[in-house]
Amino acid sequence: MKIVDVCAFYAPQGGGVKTYVEQKLANGPRLGHEIVIVAPGDEDRSEAFPGGGRIEWVKSPQLPVDRRYRYFDDEARLLARVAAEKPDLIEASSPWRSASQVGRAFPGVPRALFMHADPFAAYGYRWLGEFASVETIDRGLEFGWRYMRNLCAAYDVVVCPSEGLAERLIAQGIRNVVTVPLGVEPGLFSPTLRDLELRRRMLAHCELPEDATLLLGVGRFSPEKRWPMVVDAVTAAGLQRPIGLVLVGDGPQRRRVRRQARGNPHIFLAAPMRDRPALARLMASADALVHGCDAETFSLVAAEAVASGLPLIVPDRGGTADHAARSGGLTYASASAQDATRAILEFAQGPRPAPRGHARTMPEHFDALFALYARTAPGHRHAA
Known part of the structure; x- marks a missing residue:
């Protein structure tokens, strides 16, 4: 055909x-x-x-x-x-x-x-x-x-x-x-790629020790992704627990996201990653994926995170919520920085779920x- x-x-x-x-x-x-x-x-x-x-x-x-x-x-x-x-x-x-x-x-x-x-x-x-x-x-x-x-x-x-x-x-x-x-691409994303030295380096970029929580955000810096809201939620949660955020991406809102994160040394903005195996290693080495977009029709990033054994902290609407429901992730009220803060703290303070690492290919x-x-x-x- x-x-x-x-x-x-x-x-x-x-x-x-x-x-x-x-x-x-x-x-x-x-x-x-x-x-x-x-x-x-x-x-x-x-x-x-x-x-x-x-x-x-x-x-x-x-x-x-x-x-x-x-x-x-x-x-x-x-x-x-x-x-x-x-x-x-x-x-x-x-x-x-x-x-x-x-x-x-x-x-x-x-x-x-x-x-x-x-x-x-x-x-x-x-x-x-x-x-x-x-x-x-x-x-x-x-x-x-x-x-x-x-x-x-x-x-x-x-x-x-x-x-x-x-x-x-x-x-x-x-x-x-x-x-x-x-x-997801078969054979690329896996919990077995977890690299504690890479995790330590990412936390060092966030000016945090190894016992801190490392969150990862991946996506285009555009309004519907709500990265400024995610930055606010991570900053608020960081007042109570040591929490770092590595945010990978680029787009028309990069300047605004950078401005929103200014003053918080625990948020590190990284360039987009075209190297897919390197992204897979980074995903497996973080502690959770955090996302702000409630308009995802599917969210490949969330699926790749699940395949990497990465827990999800995502809005309760959109494609990311479907992944969270199937993988035992945490959801928060869409567009609410306050509830996102609550979900982040719940993850940081609670027992870490065992990695599953299974996703449709x-x-x-x-x-x-x-x-x-x-x-x-x-x-x-x-x-x-």
Whole structure:
């Protein structure tokens, strides 16, 4: 089967979506599928990947809010690029404009919408959550849910990587939803990689002794990740217990996060880690993963932490909460620095849970995803 993925969120310096796309390019040929990613880039070009997959870059402008990313701005050029591939199935990887454009085109070609983003949580709940409940916000955002229902109706199947998001879509009247959880790279993340010397060095960066608690945060520095709130919670908890935080990442809010952490020598901001084995060692060597985003559709970082035997301290909404429920992690009220402080102290003061180190793998995810797509596109029909 030839699968064309219109991936508006892919960027060479991206985070979780980039990791996922590269795993898709690796796993598709393993199962006999040709994978073509259509992504916004700095020029029109084709990039081949080992095994037969490739990325077709469509020249597109940069996003003003984060210049590492670009966006499709020419519908005709985008649709022509997709049509030229003659796909058996088209996947759109975001609920934004490009998904609407693909949904209106290509009659007779099977289509799947993969929910790599949760705009209601990332924007509506984040902006208005201080003043109203999720139920009230959803009622106020009925126009947005109407758009989402119409968009999903244009697709044969809507794929959700977490149960929580799937349940919310179904509750809003969207019926063609299937949950296919993501996974981690096999053989990379493991509790056996725990390195006490690395842990000691990280605590030294935080100006703390070996008997302190070492928390790890990994992710893009953008508003929906709520890193300033995490910094505040760690700082407050650190007034009662010796707690250090190593925060790995970069993004448009880096300056704000640095400013928020100023004055706390126990918080260390590290550069993004492109070396995946080094990240796996760091994860296994920390004491817990702390996260602030309640808008994750799955959270690869949380899955990688679970595979590393790392306990979770995460919000009670979004994909991270699903991981915490399955792995015995701690949750706190979303967007609440005060409750996050409570959860951090509960972890630091209580007995450490035994590492589990088991998580679904990416090959298992793609086995399930491509089997779903084979059922969605019987006969491998081609676009005209």
